Amino acid sequence: MTYVKVCPLADVPADGALAVEVADTPVAIARSGEELYALNDICSHAEVSLSEGEVYDGTIECWLHGSCFDLRTGKPTNPPATQPVATYKVKVEDGDVYVSLGSDD
Numbered sequence: 001m002t003y004v005k006v007c008p009l010a011d012v013p014a015d016g017a018l019a020v021e022v023a024d025t026p027v028a029i030a031r032s033g034e035e036l037y038a039l040n041d042i043c044s045h046a047e048v049s050l051s052e053g054e055v056y057d058g059t060i061e062c063w064l065h066g067s068c069f070d071l072r073t074g075k076p077t078n079p080p081a082t083q084p085v086a087t088y089k090v091k092v093e094d095g096d097v098y099v100s101l102g103s104d105d
Helices: none
Strands: 005-006 016-022 025-034 037-042 058-063 069-070 088-093 094-098
Touching: 005 016, 005 025, 025 094
Parallel strands: none
Antiparallel strands: 005 094, 016 025, 025 037, 037 088, 058 069, 088 094
């Protein structure tokens, strides 16, 4: 599995998200409490950037129509979204955030 360095950890806001790109894939790096998550940055309902939404209670909310997505699974927790967004592996090394788009463990 290949990890790509995407940003310094300090750039990811507390209880917020940051938009990055990995191999032409838009990715939202979200911080909820002490945990860090990576998921596809495009809402499955309205095709807008999830990283511009609010992060709270382990979810990220699409700013346009209010659908929330579980940061761990990418599954929507309320309508209007019905399809999940992809989640990715994320790790922190030496103060930098790395993401892998691969599905291998």
